[in-house]
Amino acid sequence: MNNRVKKATRISLIAGAAIVLVSGCSQGATTKDGTGNSQQANATLSYAGGWTTNGVTNPFGSNNIIQNDLSYVPLAWYKYTGNYDYWKVLASNWEMSKDGKTFTVNINPKAKWSDGSPVTAEDVYVTFELQLLTGNAESWGLSGMKIVNSHTIEFTRDLNTLYSTVMFERQILNNIEIFPAKVYKKFIPSNLWSLVRDWNGNPNAQSTKNATAELTQYATKAQSANMSASDLIYNGPWSLVRTSSSQELYQKNPDYLFANNVNAGKVIALNQTTNDVTWRALENGQLDYAGVGYSQVVYKQVMKVHQNSYISAPGTGGMALYFNENVAPFNNVKVRQALAYAIDRPAAQEIGEPIGYFNTSTITGMIPSVENQWLTPNQLSSLSAYNYDQNKAAQLLESAGFKKTSSGWVMPNGKPFTFNLTVPNLSDWLAGVNAISTQLQKEGINAQTAVVDTTTWTQEVPLGKYAVYANWWGGGDVNPSAPYNQLYISDNNYQVSTTGQLKNTATAQNQQQEAIPESINVPGLGTVNPMALSVQLLGDMPQQKEKNIVYQLAKTTNYDVPLIPIWGQAAGRTISSANWTWPDYTNNLAIENCYSYHTPFVVFETLGLMKPKK
Numbered sequence: 148m149n150n151r152v153k154k155a156t157r158i159s160l161i162a163g164a165a166i167v168l169v170s171g172c173s174q175g176a177t178t179k180d181g182t183g184n185s186q187q188a189n190a191t192l193s194y195a196g197g198w199t200t201n202g203v204t205n206p207f208g209s210n211n212i213i214q215n216d217l218s219y220v221p222l223a224w225y226k227y228t229g230n231y232d233y234w235k236v237l238a239s240n241w242e243m244s245k246d247g248k249t250f251t252v253n254i255n256p257k258a259k260w261s262d263g264s265p266v267t268a269e270d271v272y273v274t275f276e277l278q279l280l281t282g283n284a285e286s287w288g289l290s291g292m293k294i295v296n297s298h299t300i301e302f303t304r305d306l307n308t309l310y311s312t313v314m315f316e317r318q319i320l321n322n323i324e325i326f327p328a329k330v331y332k333k334f335i336p337s338n339l340w341s342l343v344r345d346w347n348g349n350p351n352a353q354s355t356k357n358a359t360a361e362l363t364q365y366a367t368k369a370q371s372a373n374m375s376a377s378d379l380i381y382n383g384p385w386s387l388v389r390t391s392s393s394q395e396l397y398q399k400n401p402d403y404l405f406a407n408n409v410n411a412g413k414v415i416a417l418n419q420t421t422n423d424v425t426w427r428a429l430e431n432g433q434l435d436y437a438g439v440g441y442s443q444v445v446y447k448q449v450m451k452v453h454q455n456s457y458i459s460a461p462g463t464g465g466m467a468l469y470f471n472e473n474v475a476p477f478n479n480v481k482v483r484q485a486l487a488y489a490i491d492r493p494a495a496q497e498i499g500e501p502i503g504y505f506n507t508s509t510i511t512g513m514i515p516s517v518e519n520q521w522l523t524p525n526q527l528s529s530l531s532a533y534n535y536d537q538n539k540a541a542q543l544l545e546s547a548g549f550k551k552t553s554s555g556w557v558m559p560n561g562k563p564f565t566f567n568l569t570v571p572n573l574s575d576w577l578a579g580v581n582a583i584s585t586q587l588q589k590e591g592i593n594a595q596t597a598v599v600d601t602t603t604w605t606q607e608v609p610l611g612k613y614a615v616y617a618n619w620w621g622g623g624d625v626n627p628s629a630p631y632n633q634l635y636i637s638d639n640n641y642q643v644s645t646t647g648q649l650k651n652t653a654t655a656q657n658q659q660q661e662a663i664p665e666s667i668n669v670p671g672l673g674t675v676n677p678m679a680l681s682v683q684l685l686g687d688m689p690q691q692k693e694k695n696i697v698y699q700l701a702k703t704t705n706y707d708v709p710l711i712p713i714w715g716q717a718a719g720r721t722i723s724s725a726n727w728t729w730p731d732y733t734n735n736l737a738i739e740n741c742y743s744y745h746t747p748f749v750v751f752e753t754l755g756l757m758k759p760k761k
Contacts, residue, residue, distance in 0.1 A: 189412060189759070190412055190761070191411065191413040192413070192414050192415075192726075192727065192748060192757075193414070193415045193416075193417065193428075193434050193435050194414070194416060194437060194746075195417050195428070195434055195436070195437035195438065195439060196416035196419065197418060197419045197420075198212040198214070198390075198395070198418060199212070200392040203372065204373055204375065204379070204387075204390075205370065205372050205373060205374050206218070206219055206324070206326055206379070207277055207370055208370050209370040209371070210371075213379075214387075214395065214397070214416050215324050216324070216745070216746045216749050217383055217384065217385045217387075217414055217746070217749060218383040218384075218385055218387055218400075219326065219382060219383045220236045220237060220324060220325070220383045220753075221236055221237070221320060221322070221323055221324050222236060222237050222238035222241075222252060222254075222320045223235050223237075223238050223241075223321055225320070225321040225744070226736075226737040226740065226741075227625055227740040227743070227744050228625070228736050228740065229625040231313050231317070233320060234737075234753075234754065236404070236405075237254055237255060237258045238254060238255065238320065239253050239254065239256075240252075241253065241320065246306075247304065247306065248303060248304055249301050249302065250301070250302040250304065250315065250316060250319060251300070252300055252301075253299050254266055254268060254271065254298040255298075256298050258382065259402040259404070260327060260380040260382050260402065261380045262402075263402055264380070265297070265298075266325065266382050267297050268295070268296065268297055268299055269297075269332075270325055270326065270327055270328045271300050271325055272292055272300060272328070273328040273332050274325050274326045275289065275292060275323070277331060277335075277369060278323060279339060279343055280334075280339075280366040280369060281370075282346070282359075282366075284318075285645075286308075286645065287310050287314070287318045288304045288305040288306070288645065289303070289304065289305075289318075290303050290305035291303035291340075302319055305645075307645075308645045309643070309645060309682070309685045309686045310645070310686070311686055312687050314626065327382075329380075330374070330378070330379065330380070331369065334365065334369035334372070335365075336361075336365050342358045342361055342362055343358075345358035346358040382404075383400065383403060384399065384400060384405070384409045384749060384753060385398060385413075386398055386399075386400045392418065393417070393418050394415060394417060395418075396413065396414075396415055396416075397413065397414040397415075397416070398412070398413055399411065399412045405755075407755075408753055408755035410752060410755075410759055411752055419437070419439065422439055422441075425437050425439045426445050426448075429453070429721060430452060430453075432452065432453040432723070434721075434723065435725075435726055435727055436721070437720070438718065438720050438721075439721060440502070440503055440575075440719055441502050441719070443502065449721065453723050454723055454725045455722070455723050456723075457502075457503075457719060457720070457721055458720040458721075459503055460718040460719070460739065460740075460743040461514075461740060461742075461743045462514065462716050462717040462718050462743065464514065464620055464621030464630075465504070465507070465514075465619070465712060465714045465715035466500070466579060466617055466618075466712075466713050466714055468486075468580075468583070468711045469620075469638075469660070469661060469709065469710045470483055470708075470709060471613060471614050471616075471662055472661060472664070473611060473659060473662040476564075477614055477615065478662075479547050480706070481543045481544070482543070482547055482549075483708040483709070483711075484708050485547070486540070486587075486592075487533040487711050488533055488536045488537075488539040488540040488543065489540035489586070489592065490587070490711060490713070491586055492535070492711075492712075492713050492714065493535075494535075494582065494586070495579045495583050495713050496579065496714035499575045499576060499577075499578040499579025499580075499582060500575050500716060502719065503718075504715060504716060504717055505714070505715040505716075506715070509527060509532050509533070509705060510704060510712060511530065511700075512620070512621075512627075512630050512700065512701065512704040513621070513623065513630055513697075513701065514621045514623070514715055515715070516625075517624070518701070520625060521627055521698075522694075522697070526702075529702075530701065530702065531705055531706075533708075533711075540590070544564075547559070549564060551591060552591075554591075555591035555593055556592055564591075564593060565594075565595070566594055566595075566614055566615055567594070567595050567596070567597035567614065567615065568595070568596050568616070569597045569598075569599060569604070569612075569613040569615065569616040569617065570596060570617040571600070571601040571617065572599070572600055573601065577598060579617075579713055580617055594615075604616075608660050609638075609640070609660050610660070611660045620634075620710055621712070627684065627697050627700070628681070628685055631677070631680075631681040631684060631700050632681045632684070634661075634663075634681075634709065634710070635663060635677040635678045635680075635700075636649070636681055636682070639659060639663050639678065640652050640653040640659040640660065640661075643682055643685070647682050647686070649678060649679075663677070663707070663709050667703055667707050669699075669702060669706045671702070672699060672702055675699055675703045677700055677703050677704075683696055684696060718742060720742045724760075725760070726759060726760055726761060727748075727758070728757060728758045728760065729756075729757065730751055730757070738756075
């Protein structure tokens with residue numbers, strides 16, 4: 148499935164039953180810290196989480212009810228600052244070998260599970276065996292693991308797999324919580340590594356198909372197991388105590404490695420089944436933290452009470468208009484550039500996404516925060532901003548053979564310039580696209596909004612059913628390989644193998660949704676192959692070469708305009724300062740990024756940066 152379609156429709160504010168939620172700071176609960184000393188854990192922190200009522204109690208489960216980031220932690224948390232820096236959690240240190248083949252991680256010997264037993268290398272080993280079951284670790288090039296001693300594990304990379312060293316480190320350190328071996332070891336088949344080797348073989352070979360089916364079977368069994376909460380152990384700040392369809396209660400884990408820093412004795416999670424449930428809880432002072440979108444009316448109501456404030460944290464993407472270049476006249480770069488000038492993007496954003504947005508600035512395929520890390524100011528200033536300019540739009544259309552008549556623009560073949568802007572029925576996207584249609588109609592371009600349900604849209608976008616359509620753009624944090632591989636490979640109906648081979652997956656029945664040509668003649672650069680450059684970004688290379696490739700891709704995207712980003716959707720977070728002090732993120736990018744990429748209070752509590760006010 149295209150990973151840009153994972154967006155929930157916003158729910159309008161409706162009347163509903165009152166929420167019964169224990170919140171705020173309660174006095175008197177006693178626990179012990181990680182050193183065995185007694186301390187008062189007298190503060191409760193409440194936040195909006197999310198789980199399905201028919202889920203399983205299984206932290207590895209695909210339908211898990213446990214809020215994993217409260218109860219389980221990774222080896223380290225990535226700071227997303229572009230310099231590949233981390234906050235240490237279970238790992239005390241790590242080292243990549245000079246040849247990039249082995250990555251050694253030392254586990255902090257003080258790290259414990261909630262039953263007092265140590266977190267060991269075997270726990271880490273089994274955790275990554277689970278990732279091999281699901282096919283994740285194979286794609287990173289994980290080819291072997293060795294337990295050196297009880298607190299040291301060595302990971303081996305397949306250097307033939309096109310996956311960069313720093314991203315491999317991130318997958319090991321940050322992207323996976325560590326689970327207990329004694330709970331999950333029974334799900335690991337004895338022939339796992341031979342299955343993995345077969346899985347990596349010829350995709351058309353029967354042995355590969357058999358291995359894939361067998362691994363899938365084992366993964367399904369491990370993920371669907373429903374466990375008793377009393378049988379689970381935890382290595383994170385809080386342990387699950389009880390759950391219902393609407394609330395979960397977590398108690399401080401005194402054996403957590405950083406328990407001395409954790410000031411929340413309890414955490415209550417509210418099930419954010421709809422936005423209005425969270426809005427009502429915030430209005431009633433029942434939440435200290437929530438990640439939720441707003442209408443303008445509700446936003447004003449929520450921010451007036453309980454010392455609520457809104458943080459527009461760095462986002463990773465937003466809404467854009469994409470072109471299918473199989474369809475004329477959108478195979479003409481001048482037409483795509485003209486539409487970029489003809490659309491007043493800030494005006495559309497003000498209507499569709501007035502709260503929780505970031506401006507798209509230039510058209511590079513990257514979000515602004517990533518642009519600023521990878522492109523120099525001179526490089527950025529050399530690119531076209533495509534600010535709203537009716538005259539430039541008209542000049543480009545005329546140079547493409549279009550004519551302006553009393554009834555609007557006509558194409559070189561004499562037919563009216565008429566087309567649909569297809570959008571899924573997401574309320575904010577629909578409002579923005581309606582605004583764009585109205586803008587273009589006023590300029591003599593007969594664009595009509597075509598609304599489809601999200602299921603149909605999800606199915607038909609990859610099939611090339613739409614000439615111009617709304618979709619997600621961006622999708623990367625500080626690594627530009629993600630947005631460019633999405634734009635020029637995945638969404639262009641290509642696949643890239645683990646060794647860097649490109650394969651066109653489009654057929655007569657499955658036309659390319661973008662149909663971006665393999666080679667593009669870019670003024671100032673010459674002939675550019677954006678797919679090949681995007682593939683190169685996946686591997687290791689000197690930093691200056693990497694930055695040069697990013698610039699070529701940014702300049703190509705800016706000239707060719709395969710998409711027009713309309714707005715970026717920030718990671719909107721609401722915090723209440725009524726019960727807790729929150730750390731100041733001014734001039735501290737790592738703290739600011741924490742609001743986007745982690746559950747922030749988990750990190751802040753671990754670092755000792757949050758204090759109760761009562």
